[in-house]
Amino acid sequence: MVAGDESEIALSTQDLREVTAFAAACAEVMLEVFEADQPDDSRPRDAVGAAWDFARGGERGKSLRDTAWAALRAAKSADTAAAREAAWAAMSAAGAAYLHPLAKATQVKHILGAGAHAARAVELVAGHDPRIGADHAERAVRRATPVVVEVLRRFPPAPDGGGRVGELMRVMDAALRPYTPAE
Numbered sequence: 001m002v003a004g005d006e007s008e009i010a011l012s013t014q015d016l017r018e019v020t021a022f023a024a025a026c027a028e029v030m031l032e033v034f035e036a037d038q039p040d041d042s043r044p045r046d047a048v049g050a051a052w053d054f055a056r057g058g059e060r061g062k063s064l065r066d067t068a069w070a071a072l073r074a075a076k077s078a079d080t081a082a083a084r085e086a087a088w089a090a091m092s093a094a095g096a097a098y099l100h101p102l103a104k105a106t107q108v109k110h111i112l113g114a115g116a117h118a119a120r121a122v123e124l125v126a127g128h129d130p131r132i133g134a135d136h137a138e139r140a141v142r143r144a145t146p147v148v149v150e151v152l153r154r155f156p157p158a159p160d161g162g163g164r165v166g167e168l169m170r171v172m173d174a175a176l177r178p179y180t181p182a183e
Contacts, residue, residue: 008101009154013060016097018147021055023096023114024048026140027089030118033125034090037083038074044090047071051093060097068094085121085165089114099151105159108173111152115140116169123164130164137168141175149176 027048034044047067054060068091075087092113099110115137123133144152158173160166 007103009103011099011101011151011154015147015151016060016099017055017057018145019099019111019151020051020093020096022144022148023093023111024051024055025143026115026118027051027086027093030086030089030121033121034074034078034083034086037078037080041074041077043067043070043074044087047090047094051096054097064094064097068098080124082121082124085117085124088165089117089121092117103154103156105156108152108155108158109169111148111155112158112169112172112176113165115143115172116165119168119172120165133164133168134171137172138175141172144176146180149180152176 027044031045031048034041047070050058050064050067054064058064071087071091071094075084075091078084078087092109096110096114100107119133119136119140122136123129126132152173157177158166158170160170162169
């Protein structure tokens with residue numbers, strides 16, 4: 001368990017693995033959007049793969065962090081906004097393993113960032129249709145396990161700001177807090 005003073009939240013390694021698996025599942029569905037834009041760039045796929053490796057019992061070490069940074073760099077090389085969002089979703093999936101035990105709303109990005117970026121990517125692919133993004137965010141909510149929901153509830157609600165991705169994150173956050181997922 002990771003915990004300390006009152007401003008910290010207890011997080012087990014298994015909690016981190018569950019959150020990372022959720023984030024990887026959210027990001028994975030958007031890899032094809034990035035790969036259609038940059039077919040020879042495997043950095044986002046590598047980041048999602050590293051997230052899955054950690055979620056399934058692997059190390060939370062330098063290579064996982066490095067794949068997250070590489071996916072971020074891949075986002076900068078994308079030609080389309082949708083591809084950038086897909087790469088950011090992959091970066092967020094690898095970064096989910098680094099959810100900090102700080103009782104701060106900004107930490108919710110580690111839990112829901114991949115889903116929000118993926119929802120924005122699909123929204124952009126659909127010609128900026130916000131209904132498509134909202135539907136995708138709803139599917140991500142249904143993908144959350146009881147552990148993911150319980151971990152999310154330990155943190156304050158998602159912060160304001162962040163543009164459309166922030167808005168999608170707050171939609172997911174509001175839907176998950178009262179949600180009781182099927183086991």
